[in-house]
Amino acid sequence: MLPAPPHAVSLLRDARLARSTRPFLARGGSRRVHCPGCRLVTSHCMCLLRPQVATRAGVCLLMHDAEPLKPSNTGWLIADVVADTHAFGWARTEVPPALLALLADPQWQPCVVFPGEFVEPARVVRTVEPAAAGAKKPLFVLLDATWPEARKMFRKSPWLDRFPVLSLEGGEASRYRLRRSTRGDHFCTAEVAAQCLDLAGEGLAADALDAWLDVFSERYLLAKHQRPVDPGSAAHVRLQALAG
Structure with a gap:
């Protein structure tokens, strides 16, 4: 099986590394050799399990400066599963022309995903056609981004003001285990994307992304603690069922 071509997040990561003046050192990062396709140490690579699911919905990731470099970033997983994933670095003073062109593209109906409690009620929607x-x-x-960063990004991006804001309803607590949060209702980016896909009628893609996240999280933690992969775990069985 040939390696998958680089996607939007991997290309953004390469561009971010190219302009770095010093190497990025992830907190608790491993010095072992990592797979460029899935970012896991090579002994725990999961590239051959990557699900292929067709979708009509798209995702536009606005990534805070260091996010593309973090080995635990889950925006990468969205780009693995959703072919129409676009990724841009966010800056307060500059908006990439390619991002503005994407948002103006007549094939797309953009909506910003953000909690409705922080938005004018007239902009808030809770369903997607x-x-x-x-x-x-x-x-x-x-x-x-982290929650404090995301709130700042939302406030300081007036070019997003013309779009509706999708506010997701509360549900189960986040299953994400790779970064700490003081609140169980703060979901990682991949979990949010899966909820959005489900609302848009893309249930298979939503399930595949959830399963992909679970396998990634499991293998990431196993590699961190130098424990072997368990291909018969519940996460692996669920992903394989969706792929087959």
């Missing part, structure tokens, strides 16, 4: 043939396709704009 599934993409029908000939209609605009939903483009979910996700702020990929």
Whole structure:
């Protein structure tokens, strides 16, 4: 099986590394050799398990400066599963022309995903119309950052003000285990994307992304503690069922 071509997040990571003046050292990062395709240490590589799911919905990731470099970043996993994933670095004073062009593209209906409690009620929506043939396709704009960073990004991006804001309803607590949060209702970026896909009628893609996240998290932690992969674990069985 040939390696998958680089996607939007991997290309953004390469560009971010190219302009770095010193190497990025992840907190608790491993010095072992990592796979460039999935970022896991090579002994725990999961590239051959990557699900292939067709979707009509798209994702636009606005990534805070260091996010593309973090080995635990889950925006990368979204780009693995959703072919129409676009990724841009966020800056307060400059908006990439390619990002503005994407948001103005008539094939897409952008909506910013953010909690409705911080937004004017008139902008808030809670449902998404599934993409029908000939209609605009939903483009979910996700702020990929820590919660304090995301709030700042939202406030300081006036060029997003013309778009509706999708506020997701509360549900189960986050399953994400690779970074600490003081609140169980703070979801990682991949979990948010999966909820958006489900709302857009892309249930198979949502399930595949959730399963992909679970396998990544499991293998990441096993590698961190130098324990072997368990291909018969519940996470692996679920991903394999979706792939087959």
